[in-house]
Amino acid sequence: MHTRTIGPFTVSALGLGCMSMSWGYGAADDATSERLLQEALDAGYTFLDTAAMYGMGHNESLIGRALGHRRGEFTLASKCGIARGEDGNLSVNGRPEVLRRTCEQSLRNLQTEVIDLYYLHRLDPQVPVEESVGVLARLVDEGKVRSIGLSEVSSETLRRAHAVHPITAVQSEYSLWARTPERRMLATCRELGVGFVPFSPLGRGFLTGRAQDITHLEEGDIRTNVCRPRFEPDNFATNQRLLQPFGEIAAEQGCSMAQMALAWVLEREEGTLVPIPGTKHPEYMRENAAAGNIRLDAAVVARLDGLINDRTVKGERYNAQLMASIDSEKD
Incomplete structure (x- = not known):
């Protein structure tokens, strides 16, 4: 795979x-996942993306267990800013002490001394982005994080941060069927020299042709609730x-x-984007990896x-509640 x-x-x-x-997206098997992670590095993937909230530490622990001995072979991205409150429910929380605590736990789960790219997973409307980014900057100074990213934010928030x-990078949903970043964010990233990382570049499976509507999806699949409308x-x-x-x-x-x-995503922005299809x-x-060799003409x-x-x-x-909570472009 090219770089x-x-x-x-x-x-x-x-x-x-x-x-x-x-x-x-429903139940997964740890043994299969550990094998997938090993094979992904062998296939040429050198950029792995996780988050503290994925299984509430399970995903980070899975990566640490499977790849801790190969840590030098890949760039590791994780995220903070969505935490479980005292009531047991998940919510956006960008308070500096929570972000620091999350990072410390993530380092333990990932079995690493440093996270290469650490994103603020969502903007907390109750906490100025300057405060959240400020503590992430201190984590950089302390050698626990190498660089900072933002996820699902507006151009205005990116500029403030x-x-x-x-x-280093902004991560947002971007694919043929999710074009919001084209309104302003891609241009802002070009202007500021910030990388852009599209998540869900396969339209949550729709663009593979294998997805089904919500009546056929298994329990626990986010397409039956938060990502429900298009399904x-x-x-x-x-x-x-x-x-x-x-x-x-x-x-x-x-x-x-x-x-x-x-291949369509890889062609955008003069070939500077790094999409992160999940599976x-x-x-x-392996099928996704081969897309790096495909060129589409104009x-x-x-x-x-x-x-x-x-x-x-x-x-x-997303559903109406989640759409309302996202830090989106004002016009």
């Missing part, structure tokens, strides 16, 4: 999102009509739909742009 740069790091053009091995401490039966039926022409274009290119969706299936990990990219975009897809990407 790209994110701040000071040289990483594989495709990273590996690790969330689904612990949380989000960047004024406190250089931000509601009526919306899904409308969206699914896009897949036949999408599949025909993939066949013309001699690749799978998943590979073409990833708990070793065979899909005419194919234009056809894909016109076929699947914010205007042709029906439904919001």
